Amino acid sequence: MSAPPRPALLEGPLRFQRHLDRCLATRVGETPWGAVIHRDDLPRVWDLNVVLVERAPPGLYATALMARAERLQAGLPQRAIRVDHEEAAPDLVPHFAAAGWKVQRTVVMVLRRGPTKLIDSSAAAEVGVDQIQSAREAAIGHIYRDHEIAAQLVAAGAIQHPEARVRAFAALVGREVAAYCLLRIGDGGSKLVEVQALPLSQGHSLGRATIWAAVLAARRERAKPIFVECRDEQWEKAVYRRLGFDEVGAVYRFIRPWTEPESVPILQY
Numbered sequence: 123m124s125a126p127p128r129p130a131l132l133e134g135p136l137r138f139q140r141h142l143d144r145c146l147a148t149r150v151g152e153t154p155w156g157a158v159i160h161r162d163d164l165p166r167v168w169d170l171n172v173v174l175v176e177r178a179p180p181g182l183y184a185t186a187l188m189a190r191a192e193r194l195q196a197g198l199p200q201r202a203i204r205v206d207h208e209e210a211a212p213d214l215v216p217h218f219a220a221a222g223w224k225v226q227r228t229v230v231m232v233l234r235r236g237p238t239k240l241i242d243s244s245a246a247a248e249v250g251v252d253q254i255q256s257a258r259e260a261a262i263g264h265i266y267r268d269h270e271i272a273a274q275l276v277a278a279g280a281i282q283h284p285e286a287r288v289r290a291f292a293a294l295v296g297r298e299v300a301a302y303c304l305l306r307i308g309d310g311g312s313k314l315v316e317v318q319a320l321p322l323s324q325g326h327s328l329g330r331a332t333i334w335a336a337v338l339a340a341r342r343e344r345a346k347p348i349f350v351e352c353r354d355e356q357w358e359k360a361v362y363r364r365l366g367f368d369e370v371g372a373v374y375r376f377i378r379p380w381t382e383p384e385s386v387p388i389l390q391y
Contacts (some may be wrong), residue, residue, distance in 0.1 A: 136371075247291065
């Protein structure tokens with residue numbers, strides 16, 4: 123039997139991501155193209171304060187999206203738009219780039235096979251989110267040098283919601299966290315987020331063990347699809363392919379940050 127086409131495989135992860143968006147929001151407004159998500163207590167987290175384009179009507183223009191973001195995100199220190207419509211997004215890219223917005227394409231990968239070789243997940247275990255607080259602060263602080271953004275991202279990752287629970291998994295070397303990841307899980311799916319292999323994990327396969335421990339937990343809860351959203355870089359995608367994940371589509375983000383970093387890293391929730 124042939125595999126379902128890519129759009130069909132992407133629909134499940136996008137549906138669950140939109141569920142997460144609304145669960146973790148403090149306010150949601152509907153728009154002709156999708157929704158605008160607000161997390162009022164964490165204004166610097168652009169993935170939780172974002173204009174979502176879930177549907178792309180004919181004649182969707184970048185200038186109209188920019189104007190909509192200016193109006194809907196007034197008072198925020200940045201503007202953020204996420205376009206889930208894979209066919210429409212590439213046409214918007216040059217217009218946003220020319221206007222000075224940062225453009226990021228991330229890849230959605232879904233677990234569809236077994237790993238290419240046996241993974242020993244015994245080195246990793248489920249832990250409380252509070253038990254990896256220091257490791258999360260260090261890892262996120264290394265990515266985001268702005269202390270306020272980093273602190274808000276750490277807080278965002280720990281937000282609990284009955285329909286979008288967060289579970290934490292980690293591997294230790296001695297008493298130090300060597301690798302960790304979070305799992306957002308609820309009815310309709312599970313998403314690996316904040317996957318971090320720290321320097322202590324090198325040479326021990328602890329990053330893969332930690333990911334696999336989270337995958338096994340999602341499987342036990344039958345929370346499918348199990349997916350991850352990663353950078354569009356061959357080495358990173360290869361890691362997930364070896365674990366049994368297949369690329370099924372892409373999501374585009376357009377960010378106009380309050381500062382002008384060379385790049386805008388993204389942490390999803």
